[in-house]
Amino acid sequence: MSRFNAGGIQPHACSGFGIQESGLIGGDMGRPKITVVGAGNVGGTTAQRLAEKDAYDVVLVDIIEGVPQGKALDISQAGPVCGYSTRVVGTNGYDETAGSSVAVITSGMPRKPGMSRDELLTTNARIVKSVVTELVSRSPGIILILVTNPLDAMVHVALQVSGLPKSRIIGMAGVLDSARMRTFIATELKVPGPEVEAMVLGGHGDTMVPLPRYTTVKGRPVSELLPKERLDAIVKRTRDGGAEIVGLLKTGSAFYAPSASAVDMVEAIHRDQKRVLPCAVLCDGEYGLKNVVVGVPVKIGRGGAEQVVEYELTAEERSALSASAAAVRELCTVVDRLMA
Structure with missing residues (x-):
C-alpha cells in the first residue's frame, strides 16, 4: 500500500517584511505565484492558508469589486x-495572475432553490471555461486544481478548453473525502487524526468509493480496530459528509476542510x-477506465499528477469504482450537450 497524509498544515516562520505603498505586505522576491480564483x-x-505558509506570492481573484481587495488586505495585515x-x-x-505556477479554482454558483441540475451544470461550466481560458492565456505553464462543483464534470470542462496536458489539471475531492473519513475514524477510536490514513476513490458525491481495506491507524488495519457495522456507518457518513455540513449550516457549505485539502495539494506540487493522494484526473x-475523469490514487509532484497508482482492488471495489465512473461519464455527456 502506498502511504500518504491527506491533512495537516504546518506553520512556517517568516524572515522579515516590508510595507509597500499599497498597504500590502511584500514577500521575498522569486517566490512562486499561486492564484486563487473565487x-x-x-x-x-x-x-x-497559503499566506500562512510564507512560501508563496498569492493572487486572489473575484468578479465582485472590492471583495478580493478587502480580503487580501485583511490577510496581509494578519x-x-x-x-x-x-x-x-x-x-x-x-x-496580476501572469506567471502563476498553480491556480486553485473555487469560483462557481451553489445550487439554489428551484435551480435544476442542468442549470447548475451550465452555469458553472461556463464560469470554469472562462476562468481557465483567462488563466492559461497568461500562464501557459500553470497547473490547475479544480474545486468547483460538480467537481468531476468541471475537471472535464477544464481539460477540454485549456489545451493543457492531463497531468496539469487535477480535481480536489478525494483528499477532502479521505480527510472526512480519517476524522470520523479518529473520533471513534479516540486517536489523533494524523495517525489515520485512508483512501477514497470515485466521483465526488454519492458514488464515491471509500476503501476500508486501505485504511490504517498507526499502521494497523482499521478492520482490526472497529467492527464492520461501525465501519459501514463511517463509510456512509463519509459519503454524506458534505450534505451533513450543509444541513447544519443552513445557508452555506464546508470551507475549512476543502481549503486545507487544496493547499495540501499545492504543497505536494511545489x-x-x-x-x-486521491485526486480526480483523466x-x-x-x-x-478510459477517457473519464474520476478519483484515483495519484502521485503528486512538481509535474502535477505524475502517475496514477493502481491499488489491488477486490471485484466488489472495482465494480463500485466502475459504477462511479459511469455516473461521472453521464454527467460529462450532459455538460457537453448543454455547452454545445
Missing part, C-alpha cells in the same frame, strides 16, 4: 501577528513530495 469562503480561506510576510494581491482581473486505461 474569493468566497473556500477561496478566501485557501488564500489565507502577517505581523501570525509571523508571515506573504505578498497578497486582490484583483477583479487576470493580469515541494515535489511525490505523495500519493484516466487512460488505469483501473480499466
Whole structure:
C-alpha cells in the first residue's frame, strides 16, 4: 500500500517584511505565484492558508469589486501577528495572475432553490471555461486544481478548453473525502487524526468509493480496530459528509476542510513530495477506465499528477469504482450537450 497524509498544515516562520505603498505586505522576491480564483469562503480561506505558509506570492481573484481587495488586505495585515510576510494581491482581473505556477479554482454558483441540475451544470461550466481560458492565456505553464462543483464534470470542462496536458489539471475531492473519513475514524477510536490514513476513490458525491481495506491507524488495519457495522456507518457518513455540513449550516457549505485539502495539494506540487493522494484526473486505461475523469490514487509532484497508482482492488471495489465512473461519464455527456 502506498502511504500518504491527506491533512495537516504546518506553520512556517517568516524572515522579515516590508510595507509597500499599497498597504500590502511584500514577500521575498522569486517566490512562486499561486492564484486563487473565487474569493468566497473556500477561496478566501485557501488564500489565507497559503499566506500562512510564507512560501508563496498569492493572487486572489473575484468578479465582485472590492471583495478580493478587502480580503487580501485583511490577510496581509494578519502577517505581523501570525509571523508571515506573504505578498497578497486582490484583483477583479487576470493580469496580476501572469506567471502563476498553480491556480486553485473555487469560483462557481451553489445550487439554489428551484435551480435544476442542468442549470447548475451550465452555469458553472461556463464560469470554469472562462476562468481557465483567462488563466492559461497568461500562464501557459500553470497547473490547475479544480474545486468547483460538480467537481468531476468541471475537471472535464477544464481539460477540454485549456489545451493543457492531463497531468496539469487535477480535481480536489478525494483528499477532502479521505480527510472526512480519517476524522470520523479518529473520533471513534479516540486517536489523533494524523495517525489515520485512508483512501477514497470515485466521483465526488454519492458514488464515491471509500476503501476500508486501505485504511490504517498507526499502521494497523482499521478492520482490526472497529467492527464492520461501525465501519459501514463511517463509510456512509463519509459519503454524506458534505450534505451533513450543509444541513447544519443552513445557508452555506464546508470551507475549512476543502481549503486545507487544496493547499495540501499545492504543497505536494511545489515541494515535489511525490505523495500519493486521491485526486480526480483523466484516466487512460488505469483501473480499466478510459477517457473519464474520476478519483484515483495519484502521485503528486512538481509535474502535477505524475502517475496514477493502481491499488489491488477486490471485484466488489472495482465494480463500485466502475459504477462511479459511469455516473461521472453521464454527467460529462450532459455538460457537453448543454455547452454545445
